[in-house]
Amino acid sequence: MIKNISLLLILGFIATTASADTHWADYGGTPSMEETSSTFVGLAIGGVAGGPPGAIVGAAIGALFGEGWMAKKNVGNLQADLIASRMRNNVLRDETESLQREFLIAQQEINRMRTTTKIIPATLAVSPIEPCCDNTVLSMHFRSGSSEIEDNYAEQLASMIRLVEKMPTSSVEIIGYADRNGDATRNLELSRQRTNVVKQYFNRMGVKNSAITTLAYGESKPLQMIQSYETDFFDRRVIVRLIDSSQQMFSQTLEMPLEGL
Structure with a gap:
């Protein structure tokens, strides 16, 4: 129960x-x-x-x-x-x-x-007999993996070409670099392509090949030892240097490249 x-x-x-x-x-x-x-x-x-x-x-x-x-x-x-x-x-x-x-x-x-670095203004009047623009430098930067010249450099390139025309003894040195992303061989070839594109631009504007020397360093000369997104941007560059050959030896004696074109 x-x-x-x-x-x-x-x-x-x-x-x-x-x-x-x-x-x-x-x-x-x-x-x-x-x-x-x-x-x-x-x-x-x-x-x-x-x-x-x-x-x-x-x-x-x-x-x-x-x-x-x-x-x-x-x-x-x-x-x-x-x-x-x-x-x-x-x-x-x-x-x-x-x-x-x-x-x-x-x-x-x-x-x-x-x-x-000396920045060239859009317009610059220079006397042909004055060596004032010897060692004038233009620094150009490129997009990652690209050798195309950005439109914002057109005026500065035109100013430099006018200087070349006014300086009979002048020569142009074009040096290409790349960042450290990817293969070193590919980066060297990319720096060559960038220098050639700039050289062809000068050729189209009437500057002869005999007045132009190109150098390519690839990724071997970074501006900073520590790599980052910002430093990669500055490493993707081409340096265009205007030199008065009658005043000094060509800068190739100051800096030995890995490979010249």
Whole structure:
């Protein structure tokens, strides 16, 4: 008889729990599998050990144990999320510092080039007999993997060609470079292509081949030892130098190239 009453109480409690589950689900608070399992285990153990009163007490204790277990699990998940967030923040901080260092290097290189390179204005009137423009330099930069002259250099190239025409003893030195991305052989060939494109531009404007010398260095002479996106831009360059042959020896005596064209 007692066993039957216990069974009825257990079944009744299960039905009540199922009904409560429905109410919880309606409010978005569905109990977890661990809570439900703990309640049933406590119910079963309490029923066996103490009959109907034991079943009720065991179910209550089981439910409390399940809630405590879930609370500890949630705390552990929150701690893991916190650690992951800190690690992501550290990575972002390191990347920011690296970008700042690269930007500083680029700024230093820009300042260096501003102080060492003469920029030719769009229009420049020079007396043919004055050697004022000896060693005048034009620095041209190229896109990655390209040997095409950018349109913004047209006026500066035209000014230099006018100087060549006014200086009968002048010669033009065209030196090509490449960045360090890719194969070294390919980069040497790319620097040749860039010098040839500039040379052909001078030829079309009436400058003879006898007045032009081209040199190609490939990736062998970077401006900075540390490679970055900014320094790669400055390494993809062609230097055009106007020299008065009557005033000095050709700059080839000052700098031995890897290969001349």
